[in-house]
Amino acid sequence: MTARQAGSASTQTTPPALHEHFDDTIARDQRIEPRDWMPDGYRKTLIRQVAQHAHSEIIGMQPEGEWITRAPSLRRKAILFAKVQDEAGHGLYLYSAAETLGADRADLTERLIEGRQKYSSIFNYPTPTFADVGVIGWFVDGAAICNQVPLCRSSYGPYARAMVRICKEESFHQRQGYELLMTMMRGTDAQRAMVQDAVNRWWWPSLMMFGPPDSDSPNSAQSMAWKIKRHSNDELRQRFVDMTVPQAEKLGVTLPDPELRYDEERGRYDFGTPDWAELKRVISGEGPCNTERVARRRAAHEEGAWVREAAVAHAAKQAARAQNGAAA
Amino acid sequence: MTEPSAAESPVAAAPQTPALALGDDALVLSHRLGEWAGHAPVLEEEVALANIALDLLGQARVLLSLVGNEDELAYLREERAFCNCQLVEQPNGDFAHTIARQLYFSTYQRLLYERLASAAVADERPTPLAPLTPLTAPAAPAAPAALTALAAKAVKEVDYHQDHARQWTLRLGDGTDVSHARMQAACGNLWRFTGEMFQPLEGLKGLEGREELEELDGTAGDAGIDWAALESDWLASVTSVLREATLTVPEGPRNGAWSAGAGRQGLHTEPFGRMLAEMQHLHRSHPGASW
Numbered sequence: 072m073t074a075r076q077a078g079s080a081s082t083q084t085t086p087p088a089l090h091e092h093f094d095d096t097i098a099r100d101q102r103i104e105p106r107d108w109m110p111d112g113y114r115k116t117l118i119r120q121v122a123q124h125a126h127s128e129i130i131g132m133q134p135e136g137e138w139i140t141r142a143p144s145l146r147r148k149a150i151l152f153a154k155v156q157d158e159a160g161h162g163l164y165l166y167s168a169a170e171t172l173g174a175d176r177a178d179l180t181e182r183l184i185e186g187r188q189k190y191s192s193i194f195n196y197p198t199p200t201f202a203d204v205g206v207i208g209w210f211v212d213g214a215a216i217c218n219q220v221p222l223c224r225s226s227y228g229p230y231a232r233a234m235v236r237i238c239k240e241e242s243f244h245q246r247q248g249y250e251l252l253m254t255m256m257r258g259t260d261a262q263r264a265m266v267q268d269a270v271n272r273w274w275w276p277s278l279m280m281f282g283p284p285d286s287d288s289p290n291s292a293q294s295m296a297w298k299i300k301r302h303s304n305d306e307l308r309q310r311f312v313d314m315t316v317p318q319a320e321k322l323g324v325t326l327p328d329p330e331l332r333y334d335e336e337r338g339r340y341d342f343g344t345p346d347w348a349e350l351k352r353v354i355s356g357e358g359p360c361n362t363e364r365v366a367r368r369r370a371a372h373e374e375g376a377w378v379r380e381a382a383v384a385h386a387a388k389q390a391a392r393a394q395n396g397a398a399a
Numbered sequence: 400m401t402e403p404s405a406a407e408s409p410v411a412a413a414p415q416t417p418a419l420a421l422g423d424d425a426l427v428l429s430h431r432l433g434e435w436a437g438h439a440p441v442l443e444e445e446v447a448l449a450n451i452a453l454d455l456l457g458q459a460r461v462l463l464s465l466v467g468n469e470d471e472l473a474y475l476r477e478e479r480a481f482c483n484c485q486l487v488e489q490p491n492g493d494f495a496h497t498i499a500r501q502l503y504f505s506t507y508q509r510l511l512y513e514r515l516a517s518a519a520v521a522d523e524r525p526t527p528l529a530p531l532t533p534l535t536a537p538a539a540p541a542a543p544a545a546l547t548a549l550a551a552k553a554v555k556e557v558d559y560h561q562d563h564a565r566q567w568t569l570r571l572g573d574g575t576d577v578s579h580a581r582m583q584a585a586c587g588n589l590w591r592f593t594g595e596m597f598q599p600l601e602g603l604k605g606l607e608g609r610e611e612l613e614e615l616d617g618t619a620g621d622a623g624i625d626w627a628a629l630e631s632d633w634l635a636s637v638t639s640v641l642r643e644a645t646l647t648v649p650e651g652p653r654n655g656a657w658s659a660g661a662g663r664q665g666l667h668t669e670p671f672g673r674m675l676a677e678m679q680h681l682h683r684s685h686p687g688a689s690w
Contacts, residue, residue, distance in 0.1 A: 129442065136436035143682040144470050144690040145426075145463075148433070149456050155436050156449035163442055201681055201690075251690070258688050367437060375440020377581070378494045381574025382441075388573060 102228035125165035127191035195358030202269035208248015221301035422462030423483035429455035474682035515550030572644025594653035
């Protein structure tokens, strides 16, 4: 069943009791499960969000995967292998969660490579140095954790459960990234300069990972009412800044924001405004690596078609043999 | 500034022990599999190929550490000082080439490690006097003892690698006409690199009559490998998988005219130098830096 069919099946006439039960489940902070009735909008929003989350894991393998073959020590190479493998695994959990909503993984993949579904804006930035690998771990995985820890309480059960597992691995990746940067900061001048340069390039794109400001985030209110999302974009962004600034101090790097300062009264950090026009450009496909990221995904998919066809043909032959064997 | 002479460099002087040869095999194949990241035909294969690569890298790290500093050995040796067999350095090609290379190599590794691991079991066989006389216990050759310990752990990993390669050989060989043709071509193209794996490694030379030796004094002695038996077991195993996959066992020589034993002696095929250039460039760009 495709997402569209799943949606239309429930639009016809909904007994009010079902809707009431759904609202009540949400109100009581209980979980919605795949077989429960849910409003079309809820299903569609979730499919979009979970699929885009899955796509982000898969596209996110590319910027770091760039460095597997060039990692400067065998230990770092092993860490990168494990991380990229985890990301593929996260993609698999999330596609499974999306499929419980009636979506189809092959269809979602098509949407990704045709540019009809998005992935996190952050993965459209390039990784020109090895320090980028550490900064991605620290910032990008750190931002992902801020976003995803609350999703462990998301109202949709399969998504929330996937997040529990994913968050554990993400926080491990974040620590590894930070530890790489620590090692580099204790190293040579060239290594320290490499770290600072990477921090300068990734800071603002990382803040943009939380999405547009609340004043310009049309889907947020409904997602929060449905408890798909638990906090607003701006709240999560603030949490990320509050968490990261002391880590930057400890590391000995500066963050490229002249307006960054601690606000005693709020007990939180004030910070400058990200370039929202840049975010819009990146999201609409005009970031530095959008073309390459999607092209690579498409190439892997198309070049792998004969392999997938072989697997299907072999499975059919095996099934036919088993049937003949049983009949004989 | 004084140029260190090649003779002073611990790296250049690294003895070509079995640990180094097997470590280089694992390191190089792991690197090749890493080139698949983000390119695999299905997500499940992204996970599987990375998993195999990670196992191999783990083996390489243990093996190279037996010889010296793992990073110096991996990043500061030039092509002529690597003693991996040429099979593992072959470019990935299409998925069928990657699978054929993996089938050939994992089958070899599985059979070799199984033998080394059983030598480990024999080594650990308790003897009543052993705890009381640690100082007088016969000193086993260091490298083989450490090798057998690695093999005992790694045999479980390579069992999985071999199974993965076998399953895909069956799917591709007995899948569509296209996949059959590609798998057949891949098996044929890599066939000439398979003989080299059975050139006895110095230090693991065959001990004819080893069993008799064990019966006599109850020790495993040197971790001797009967290379001729290893090769015939390999051939039987690969032949059975290829036949099951409806593929023809390639007929050409298993040793190219010049390639017999060459990788083990530091003579490599042309793509290997480019692979090392990519692998080593960052490490070499920052001499003395730690990561």
